[in-house]
Amino acid sequence: MMQAQTHLEQATQKKAYLTLVAISFFCVIPFFWVLLAAFDPQATQFLSLPKELTAGHFYNLLVNESGVRWIFNSVLIVGLATLLTLVFAGFGGYALSRTSAWWKRPLLYAIILVRIVPPPALIVPVYKVMLWLNSAVNNVILTLTENVEQQILLSRIFSFVDGYLGLVLIHTAMQLPLAIWIMKTFFDAIPKDYEEAAALDGASQMQTVRRVLIPLALPGFAAAGLFAFINAWGDFLMPLMFTSSPELQTLPLGMFRAFLRVDAIDYGFLTALAVIYTLPAVIAFSFARKYLTQTFSGGVKG
Amino acid sequence: MSKIELINIKKQYRQTEIVKGVDIQVEQGEFAVIVGPSGCGKSTLLRMIAGLEDITSGELKIGGKVVNHVSPDKRGIAMVFQSYALYPHMTVAENIGFALSLQKVNKADIAARVKEAAEMLELSPLLKRKPAELSGGQRQRVAIGRAIVKRPQLILFDEPLSNLDAKLRVQMRAELMRLHREFGSTVIYVTHDQVEAMTMAQKIIVLNQGVVAQVGKPMALYEQPANQFVAQFIGIPKMNMLAGSIKGNTFIGENQQQIPLAHNYPEHAKVHLGVRPEHLQLDRSGSGWKVFLVERLGVETFLHLRDEAEQQVVIRLEGDSPVSEDETLGLSFDAQRCFLFDANQQRLSPNIEQLKHVENRA
Numbered sequence: 001m002m003q004a005q006t007h008l009e010q011a012t013q014k015k016a017y018l019t020l021v022a023i024s025f026f027c028v029i030p031f032f033w034v035l036l037a038a039f040d041p042q043a044t045q046f047l048s049l050p051k052e053l054t055a056g057h058f059y060n061l062l063v064n065e066s067g068v069r070w071i072f073n074s075v076l077i078v079g080l081a082t083l084l085t086l087v088f089a090g091f092g093g094y095a096l097s098r099t100s101a102w103w104k105r106p107l108l109y110a111i112i113l114v115r116i117v118p119p120p121a122l123i124v125p126v127y128k129v130m131l132w133l134n135s136a137v138n139n140v141i142l143t144l145t146e147n148v149e150q151q152i153l154l155s156r157i158f159s160f161v162d163g164y165l166g167l168v169l170i171h172t173a174m175q176l177p178l179a180i181w182i183m184k185t186f187f188d189a190i191p192k193d194y195e196e197a198a199a200l201d202g203a204s205q206m207q208t209v210r211r212v213l214i215p216l217a218l219p220g221f222a223a224a225g226l227f228a229f230i231n232a233w234g235d236f237l238m239p240l241m242f243t244s245s246p247e248l249q250t251l252p253l254g255m256f257r258a259f260l261r262v263d264a265i266d267y268g269f270l271t272a273l274a275v276i277y278t279l280p281a282v283i284a285f286s287f288a289r290k291y292l293t294q295t296f297s298g299g300v301k302g
Numbered sequence: 303m304s305k306i307e308l309i310n311i312k313k314q315y316r317q318t319e320i321v322k323g324v325d326i327q328v329e330q331g332e333f334a335v336i337v338g339p340s341g342c343g344k345s346t347l348l349r350m351i352a353g354l355e356d357i358t359s360g361e362l363k364i365g366g367k368v369v370n371h372v373s374p375d376k377r378g379i380a381m382v383f384q385s386y387a388l389y390p391h392m393t394v395a396e397n398i399g400f401a402l403s404l405q406k407v408n409k410a411d412i413a414a415r416v417k418e419a420a421e422m423l424e425l426s427p428l429l430k431r432k433p434a435e436l437s438g439g440q441r442q443r444v445a446i447g448r449a450i451v452k453r454p455q456l457i458l459f460d461e462p463l464s465n466l467d468a469k470l471r472v473q474m475r476a477e478l479m480r481l482h483r484e485f486g487s488t489v490i491y492v493t494h495d496q497v498e499a500m501t502m503a504q505k506i507i508v509l510n511q512g513v514v515a516q517v518g519k520p521m522a523l524y525e526q527p528a529n530q531f532v533a534q535f536i537g538i539p540k541m542n543m544l545a546g547s548i549k550g551n552t553f554i555g556e557n558q559q560q561i562p563l564a565h566n567y568p569e570h571a572k573v574h575l576g577v578r579p580e581h582l583q584l585d586r587s588g589s590g591w592k593v594f595l596v597e598r599l600g601v602e603t604f605l606h607l608r609d610e611a612e613q614q615v616v617i618r619l620e621g622d623s624p625v626s627e628d629e630t631l632g633l634s635f636d637a638q639r640c641f642l643f644d645a646n647q648q649r650l651s652p653n654i655e656q657l658k659h660v661e662n663r664a
Binding site for chain 2: 203211
């Protein structure tokens with residue numbers, strides 16, 4: 001009887017594993033294809049085992065084309081945006097978690113509303129605002145220096161349209177609502193007792209933040225940062241709208257333009273680009289994973 | 303100097319006044335316990351002393367200096383929280399040493415002082431663990447270690463034993479008293495448990511609805527309660543109260559039972575006579591009280607009795623007693639042990655003339 005039951009259990013378990021393997025296989029195939037094609041000198045539209053392996057596509061992308069530039073732009077813009085998002089979300093989430101003011105709920109819903117509106121619907125007003133800010137900034141730059149080269153450089157960095165600052169800020173603005181909500185919920189779960197204990201241990205506000213609040217909120221920061229990074233990394237619309245010069249192109253834009261080229265589509269080049277494009281997301285996830293699963297307990301009771 | 307003075311301290315949340323003008327002094331090195339039922343404002347009062355709550359009005363002096371507007375990290379006091387509030391991302395050693403590391407004490411000194419505190423609290427084998435890996439009693443010790451390692455002049459305790467089981471609580475009570483003797487810091491300890499107050503305090507402050515009901519040594523509160531609240535709050539089971547009136551030196555209960563008093567009191571139509579369960583005697587030949595519940599604890603027995611006017615009293619008897627439920631018995635009152643309270647729940651004092659007379663005789 002007992003043995004029959006374990007047999008049955010084993011059989012069910014086997015079935016479950018087989019199903020899971022089938023599903024995983026189905027999910028992994030596209031990535032596998034991209035990976036194979038990226039190293040295949042004769043990459044085609046179809047899945048085929050390469051006869052030989054080559055790094056030529058990557059070489060082509062990084063050396064002959066502006067691959068390095070695209071990667072640099074994407075990493076810089078998305079990285080800075082994620083950092084800014086975390087700083088603001090940390091402060092904002094903490095404040096919204098601890099306040100008991102009457103405007104707490106309305107503000108929270110207003111913040112999430114920003115997230116609900118589809119970004120293309122925001123294009124016109126945002127572009128208008130950015131354009132206005134842009135002319136203001138460029139006027140300032142013109143008064144600062146007479147040197148045209150310096151003007152171009154400053155303009156590239158600080159412009160709101162076709163400049164790094166604009167892209168960083170717009171990405172931050174788009175990712176902030178969700179990040180604030182994540183951090184607010186996270187701080188809700190951190191009892192005020194820890195801060196009070198730190199105050200009585202003699203910690204100043206800064207010390208409390210640095211040595212108690214931030215370590216306790218790390219899993220929250222990891223989650224918020226991961227979402228912000230992956231969303232901004234995959235964003236195509238904003239770079240498309242706010243950049244025109246080739247020097248400012250990001251990875252998704254480069255991929256898009258490579259795809260649109262008039263001559264035959266170079267699948268090897270595109271898949272190599274796709275591999276590079278996927279890599280940071282994977283790295284970001286593996287980096288955040290350690291903190292995502294980390295939870296703190298046992299500090300307070302009652 | 304770490305004498306603590308509270309001068310007419312008040313606390314108001316929006317429209318409600320929670321602490322309604324409290325005047326307390328706690329001497330240097332004293333173990334003071336603030337005790338009261340939940341919602342009496344005792345925790346708020348403690349948090350005001352710690353600096354975690356603003357003081358609405360009044361003055362708080364520590365060591366002679368007004369500290370109303372000094373932030374908690376600059377008051378030089380330590381606090382043990384009801385929830386312990388151990389930092390979960392730090393080990394026991396880091397938790398205990400946190401305050402010192404904030405003061406930029408060098409690492410070797412921190413390690414030495416943490417070790418000393420850990421030895422005192424028997425935490426030495428646990429120093430490398432995180433709070434999540436500790437039992438309730440061990441967490442409690444770490445919380446105390448974190449407070450004493452600073453060698454503060456004043457330590458505040460906010461119901462520190464309420465999360466422990468009964469056995470551990472008794473043990474920790476003894477330990478806290480030992481630590482206080484060794485350290486000599488001033489201690490202000492908040493609890494709702496009058497047993498903790500009676501056993502540990504050098505001075506008890508009874509708080510009721512935001513005002514101080516009475517301040518005094520434990521036995522003074524037991525023997526000379528100033529009002530009905532303190533009389534019933536101190537002592538388990540609580541003091542029996544019988545409604546009635548006074549005529550001369552006789553108390554006339556609602557069941558017309560007459561109880562002779564030790565002194566002459568001014569005549570009152572509406573008073574309460576209070577007498578503790580341990581000061582009542584059973585009168586087996588008498589009648590008027592019916593037993594409705596017997597609680598046998600071995601070392602003592604509590605009888606719950608009711609009279610015709612539905613007034614209830616509890617009486618404590620040593621050891622076991624061959625009394626059964628529904629039996630009818632009489633009670634005899636020890637006149638010296640009876641207290642009288644007026645309609646405002648304040649204790650009545652006997653006619654002064656007669657009191658002097660008694661004193662002269664003694």
